[in-house]
Amino acid sequence: MDEVRVLLSTYGSRGDVEPLVGLAVRLRELGAEVRVCAPPDEDFAERMAGVGVSVVGVGQSARALTTAAPPPSMGNLPQRAAELIASQFEVMPAAAEGCDVLMATGAMPAIAGARSIAEKLGIGYVSAIFQQLTLPSPQRPPLAYPGRPFPPEVTDNRALWDLDAQSIDALFGEALNTNRASIGLPPVDNVRDYAFGDRPWLATDPVLDPWHETPDLDVVQTGAWTLPDERPLPQDLEAFLQDGAPPVYVGFGSMAVRAGQDAARVAIEAVRAQGRRVLVGRGWADLGLIDERGDCFAIGEVNHQQMFRQVAAVVHHGGAGTTTTAARAGAPQVVVPQLADQPYWAARVAELGIGTAHDGPVPTVASLSAALSTALSPETGARAKAVAGTVRTDGAAAAAKLLLDTGNPRR
Known part of the structure; x- marks a missing residue:
């Protein structure tokens, strides 16, 4: 040939x-x-x-x-x-x-x-x-x-x-x-x-x-x-993941600029309100931590396939790739859509019962905490794991x- x-x-x-x-x-x-x-x-x-x-x-x-x-x-x-x-x-x-x-x-x-x-x-x-x-x-x-x-x-x-x-x-x-x-x-x-x-x-x-x-x-x-992404996670990230209950990942990728510099503070406070640790994806806005408490960890480019299997939920902007990767990992999702097709993916996540769609692009601590409460429920977790097995x-x-x-x- x-x-x-x-x-x-x-x-x-x-x-x-x-x-x-x-x-x-x-x-x-x-x-x-x-x-x-x-x-x-x-x-x-x-x-x-x-x-x-x-x-x-x-x-x-x-x-x-x-x-x-x-x-x-x-x-x-x-x-x-x-x-x-x-x-x-x-x-x-x-x-x-x-x-x-x-x-x-x-x-x-x-x-x-x-x-x-x-x-x-x-x-x-x-x-x-x-x-x-x-x-x-x-x-x-x-x-x-x-x-x-x-x-x-x-x-x-x-x-x-x-x-x-x-x-x-x-x-x-x-x-x-x-x-x-x-x-x-x-x-x-x-x-x-x-x-x-x-x-x-x-x-x-x-x-x-x-x-x-x-x-x-x-x-x-x-x-x-x-x-299939076989790249190992950085050692310091692995250490954080193993040092307590599964954290909630928050990342907006290339949409981090639109989410605003206040997005990290809102996200961290909302996740903490649910009694969870936080992983912050820096994204294109270089989001970071808001204090030096040990329940938060900031990361750059890492293997999402591996990481999403080890988190309690994924908060993201609703890009097609992130939505699919989280779904395949069986991770409950909170989608905070910014533009274009992202509201559609947010709606699909909610319709499938594998997470929640945040109402609007700019969350508050209260609105994000409420969305997380649903995503972290046992029912959503079970549904996310069930759907994961059907994704091609x-x-x-x-x-x-x-x-x-x-x-x-x-x-």
Whole structure:
């Protein structure tokens, strides 16, 4: 069998990069050559290097963009998208040279830009997303882009999805088509549908994120792309975990900036109100401890799969990856959603009975303590352990095989 060469492309936060680690490993196990285009953040490159895959940097640092002021808005989103797409057109043709198939995920303009490169090179193409809310479906409304709310009088879901396509074209169409023209490609008149293609992949777990078939779209649900993480926990963290009852983990990852510097104080006081010890994930806001009491411990990047098996509950922002990792570990969850798909994941956690959804993005000591009281109940704990056994573990392997079939139809 000829070796298949694969380019994986993404742009976003850690949650958009981490799944590609699992996919890359499974692809290499099947004999493929793998390259990755991703934001030029050092921690992303180090994570990929740990599994023997090199990263070609595209666009600005995702961390710098997330923590920069002002936040994304109708005013600056088109410019940021234009810069990203221009960077893709500059570096991706060389990265994709000799590849048989390109898989794109991440931000919408990044997916559309990546498909344009695949089109120019005449290679196979697949889009993938890590939550279903951006896939058109008559069963629910789309998410609104910053600064572009939907008219309150429009309530029909199909009409709202039409408006969603118009918003995406208004935000990203000019930048995409200008760059396409620069390499001799015709303009695209529906950026969203072009980016997703005829058969997008939904890389989420069917139990946590059930996709309901629609006649409008042929979606392939592969399962979440995870990889067994055997990295040992730091010795000082292991010592803390063993030195008392299981603590509650609190971490907001790349959303820590939005949660605010007061998030650490609120979280620590709320967990203490439940009589529990606390693990604080520093995240992109570098959250820390509020005093020197021995019931708290702050951590940076660690193996969540291993750690979540040893905690009493996980308080987090509701990213797809963290939600899935906590669910697989059987850890009860409190989701404090900040934006985008996070309220959806919070609702799914509550619906499944494996945790609670905090009402709003800014908790108080009282509101977080109340949510923790439910999450720490025996009933929630039992339900979390039961659901853990139903979460698929083969999503990355299934996606790898499908992707190689796309890149080499003779297989």
